[in-house]
Amino acid sequence: MTAAGEPTKPKQGAASHPHPSSHNRAVVAPHHETTHARHSHRQLHAHHPGMAYLAAAAMTALGILLLVAFKPAPSAVLQVPAGSISEDVAKLMPALEPDLEGYADPGISSAQLDEATLGQ
Amino acid sequence: MKRLRLMMVGLAAAIMLPSVVLAQQTTSKATIPNRCQRFDVAIDLRASSVDSLRKARADTASRIDARLTGLLGRLTVRGLDPAKIKADQAEFDRRAALVDRDYDDLATAVRSAKGACAAAGSLQPARDKLAVLTSDLHDLQNWLGVILRVDILSLKAGGRS
Numbered sequence: 001m002t003a004a005g006e007p008t009k010p011k012q013g014a015a016s017h018p019h020p021s022s023h024n025r026a027v028v029a030p031h032h033e034t035t036h037a038r039h040s041h042r043q044l045h046a047h048h049p050g051m052a053y054l055a056a057a058a059m060t061a062l063g064i065l066l067l068v069a070f071k072p073a074p075s076a077v078l079q080v081p082a083g084s085i086s087e088d089v090a091k092l093m094p095a096l097e098p099d100l101e102g103y104a105d106p107g108i109s110s111a112q113l114d115e116a117t118l119g120q
Numbered sequence: 121m122k123r124l125r126l127m128m129v130g131l132a133a134a135i136m137l138p139s140v141v142l143a144q145q146t147t148s149k150a151t152i153p154n155r156c157q158r159f160d161v162a163i164d165l166r167a168s169s170v171d172s173l174r175k176a177r178a179d180t181a182s183r184i185d186a187r188l189t190g191l192l193g194r195l196t197v198r199g200l201d202p203a204k205i206k207a208d209q210a211e212f213d214r215r216a217a218l219v220d221r222d223y224d225d226l227a228t229a230v231r232s233a234k235g236a237c238a239a240a241g242s243l244q245p246a247r248d249k250l251a252v253l254t255s256d257l258h259d260l261q262n263w264l265g266v267i268l269r270v271d272i273l274s275l276k277a278g279g280r281s
Contacts, residue, residue: 084198085194085195085198085200085275085276086275086276086277088191088194088275089191089272089273089275089276092187092191092272093272093273093276095187096184096187096272099180099183099184099187100184100264100265100268100269103180103257103260103261103264104254104257104258104260105257106250106253106254107169107173107176107177108166108169108170108173108226108250109250110247110250110251112166113166113230113243113246113247113250114243115162117238117242117243
């Protein structure tokens with residue numbers, strides 16, 4: 001509004017739209033068209049957030065599918081042997097028993113030591 | 121004639137006597153070193169025997185230790201608590217190392233008797249070490265039967281450590 005009460009007119013050459021958006025700048029310079037396109041793409045996502053969620057979900061599903069398809073083979077350490085611990089012990093004891101027996105015998109006696117002197 | 125005979129006997133005695141004395145001296149000189157040598161050879165044999173026994177016992181201990189390690193692995197894989205068997209293995213290793221040292225002490229004591237020519241008491245330190253070894257082995261045998269075997273068999277019975 002002017003002091004006389006007349007409505008203000010836009011200046012000559014100025015954009016009709018007062019908002020300094022890229023849309024208006026794109027009109028001014030042709031090399032801004034790519035920027036304009038990029039901004040438009042962002043705005044697409046901004047305006048359609050469902051698309052972003054859909055893409056994320058698709059990527060996740062693909063990841064899970066790949067993980068299932070190329071699951072790494074479990075290492076030997078992690079493989080649980082067949083049977084139970086009772087069976088393990090049942091197999092172990094017969095092998096262990098001979099070594100557990102006869103420990104008290106030193107393999108040489110005091111008499112055998114004395115043979116060194118008795119044999120003179 | 122009689123005089124001649126006496127002279128002949130005297131001459132023979134004069135010739136023979138030094139020979140007999142010399143022979144006796146030679147025999148006694150040969151006997152004493154041989155006796156000491158035989159003793160030293162016997163001591164070497166006993167010491168080697170102790171070394172062999174020590175090695176055989178160490179091999180047995182290694183086998184037992186390896187089997188316990190295998191059992192521990194199976195307990196872990198099956199999600200069972202291996203704490204008790206692990207403690208048993210540590211105790212067994214400690215006792216086996218003690219027996220190992222006893223055999224070393226015995227071998228050293230036997231060898232220390234070398235050169236003593238079977239003198240009285242020369243083997244007493246070896247006898248003392250043998251008594252210590254025998255006592256430790258008895259303790260180990262009892263522990264194997266009463267603790268280790270029971271702990272392993274309780275796994276079979278209860279399915280847990």
